[in-house]
Amino acid sequence: MTQQTLNNDKAIVVFSGGQDSTTCLFWAKKHFSEVELVTFQYGQRHDTEIKVAQQIAEEQNVKHHLLDMSLLSQLTPNALTQHDMDIEETEDGVPNTFVPARNLLFLSFAGALAYQTNAKHIITGVCETDFSGYPDCRDSFIKSMNVTLSLSMDKDFVIHTPLMWLDKKATWALSDDLGVLDYIRTKTLTCYNGIIGEGCGKCPACHLRARGLNAYLEEKGAR
Numbered sequence: 123m124t125q126q127t128l129n130n131d132k133a134i135v136v137f138s139g140g141q142d143s144t145t146c147l148f149w150a151k152k153h154f155s156e157v158e159l160v161t162f163q164y165g166q167r168h169d170t171e172i173k174v175a176q177q178i179a180e181e182q183n184v185k186h187h188l189l190d191m192s193l194l195s196q197l198t199p200n201a202l203t204q205h206d207m208d209i210e211e212t213e214d215g216v217p218n219t220f221v222p223a224r225n226l227l228f229l230s231f232a233g234a235l236a237y238q239t240n241a242k243h244i245i246t247g248v249c250e251t252d253f254s255g256y257p258d259c260r261d262s263f264i265k266s267m268n269v270t271l272s273l274s275m276d277k278d279f280v281i282h283t284p285l286m287w288l289d290k291k292a293t294w295a296l297s298d299d300l301g302v303l304d305y306i307r308t309k310t311l312t313c314y315n316g317i318i319g320e321g322c323g324k325c326p327a328c329h330l331r332a333r334g335l336n337a338y339l340e341e342k343g344a345r
């Protein structure tokens with residue numbers, strides 16, 4: 123059996139149109155000549171999230187795969203998919219935005235897509251540093267997933283997590299290094315209330331984003 127070798131210059135970015143995954147898109151463009159995006163549709167709180175992802179993909183002229191993962195909402199009666207629920211932290215420290223196995227499923231499908239498109243590299247903006255409390259965003263899980271994906275398809279995939287050990291301030295610094303701080307500041311969607319750019323300023327996602335940005339701008343101003 124002859125096997126096609128994966129394209130070492132090609133990467134698939136798991137993409138939501140938020141600050142983190144958009145930073146990953148530009149990181150990928152810097153390191154790989156061919157970049158494609160995959161966005162998972164699973165009953166997000168706001169359709170705006172999909173529209174933002176589509177718009178960024180278009181503006182950056184990258185191929186965008188939109189995959190229907192609506193089955194997730196059958197399994198997860200929680201704040202991300204039930205539009206009338208408030209977002210709060212549960213007693214065990216895991217936010218009620220937690221969708222069990224979400225990242226496991228996303229990376230599996232990203233891997234299947236990488237196989238189909240012959241991309242060796244898979245990039246995800248997961249991060250252990252911001253204490254999101256999601257177990258499938260931890261470095262140990264990603265390493266395990268990398269082995270599993272490679273074994274399952276008999277291909278040498280490489281999963282990259284450029285943000286794994288960065289806090290929000292350092293993620294802003296990275297986007298500035300990549301020359302896209304303003305783009306990410308104004309074009310991405312992090313806000314739980316679906317407001318692009320600076321957001322509503324009130325939800326936990328906006329607080330985290332603004333705190334990191336202010337800390338970075340302060341530090342930058344002092345240099």
Ligand SMILES: [Zn+2]
Nearest residue numbers: 313322325328
């Ligand atoms: Zn907000």
